[in-house]
Amino acid sequence: MKDSEIIFSSVDAMDQSPHRLSEQLLEAIEERIVTGEYPPGARLDEVELAEAFGVSRTPIREALIRLGSIHMIEKMPRKGWAVAPASPRRLCEMFEFMAELEALCGSFAARRATPFQLQKLLAAHEACRGVNDPDEYYRLNEIFHVALYQASGNEFLIEQTLEMQRRARPYRRLQLRVPARIASSFAEHEQIVATILANNADLAAEKLRQHVMVQGERFANLIQSVEKLSTADVKRRA
Amino acid sequence: MKDSEIIFSSVDAMDQSPHRLSEQLLEAIEERIVTGEYPPGARLDEVELAEAFGVSRTPIREALIRLGSIHMIEKMPRKGWAVAPASPRRLCEMFEFMAELEALCGSFAARRATPFQLQKLLAAHEACRGVNDPDEYYRLNEIFHVALYQASGNEFLIEQTLEMQRRARPYRRLQLRVPARIASSFAEHEQIVATILANNADLAAEKLRQHVMVQGERFANLIQSVEKLSTADVKRRA
């Protein structure tokens, strides 16, 4: 118990309610999985994790259960938990799925969005105009996309898409900062908004599919190179 | 602890690994939520549930965490868990979402399915031919749909759709047994398979959307009448 503070090195801050270890552990473990510290296939031993974070098994278990329920880790019969494989292929599939969800949101938005929702969408888009700072654009971009989801009018879809956005976020965070991307992203948003306002559901869906897949593909390329590196690393160590 | 066996009345069987309470509890609580025994808004007190099921809080918590992670229940700041509202609207939205997922699977399947996957799909479809028993058709129908998901070729999509199928299952189970429905369902499957084999992605998507939404709408009607009943019931009691 002397090492209780170990956790704070892995967790951004204690910004949440102070006593909510499982929450912090969830994010900490998720972070470590995404950054590759716990690589795909790695065993997540409850007691090891508990010791590593200086806590008991209970909050660790809660975090693992939640990670398991989003398929980020898997429980094997008698082998405990293991990090689910996050191959380039799987990440592509994930982004493809995300693209389809966003396309669906766009399609619904084009057909059913209320004036208020459209107004919010437009405002979120305008807020992105002229922004050059990647971090700031990243933030505003997310807000724009959330506004899009909400314009779909299907709460269930919104929920699922937000969840997927959350799951994809740690990966997107690793993305390269290509300055030119901001401009093209904004231009794509412009088109998307226009097609939605024009009630062109199919085109909105298609534009969004492409918009999201561009991210996904660029990211998959990045991962692939990282993969090569770490494979080389493994070979070197062996 | 004298009432440890209470659980077995709510759970179908101990078919799973014998010592896996949290698993059984998950299904038992889910069942009670779906059947309205724990109506939307109802508070789920950990100790109450623990006593009701004759177990300790630990497995109850695990079940609640998992139910929470699929938004079936919600955790309010200092109020504990409560059953998430499952209004007719929400159920419609859920089925609409499910319909879109299946449509997506069909669309992908039409474009990319391997001969092997198509063969499996066809076999699953043929297995449904001539079946009249609703329970048996229900079972084979699920297998057919799973074969469809798998034909999409996107593991991530398959995973998500299976999860949604699982979530929708308890509601579908409540559905009325309309004998004529089996025949029309089979006919729809026939068309769906045909369009997929013809690589007609858009039509396959459209057919599937309709196929799933029919269930959803019929079910929503059912719920709505149940809703009226229980509302009347509440009024009567008040």
Added chain:
DNA sequence: TCAATGTTTTCTGTATACATAAATTGGAAT
């Protein structure tokens, strides 16, 4: 040497005990 069985250890699931924060209730003072 290999197989088979028995023993030990490890691991996972469950129960219980404990601590802390919030809510509620009661009392006192204005």
Added chain:
DNA sequence: ATTCCAATTTATGTATACAGAAAACATTGA
């Protein structure tokens, strides 16, 4: 009577203890 503060209770999160099953290991017999 009302308000504010204190105290007790309640609930939630965490730690620890315990139990049973499975796996690994060793020992013994062929």
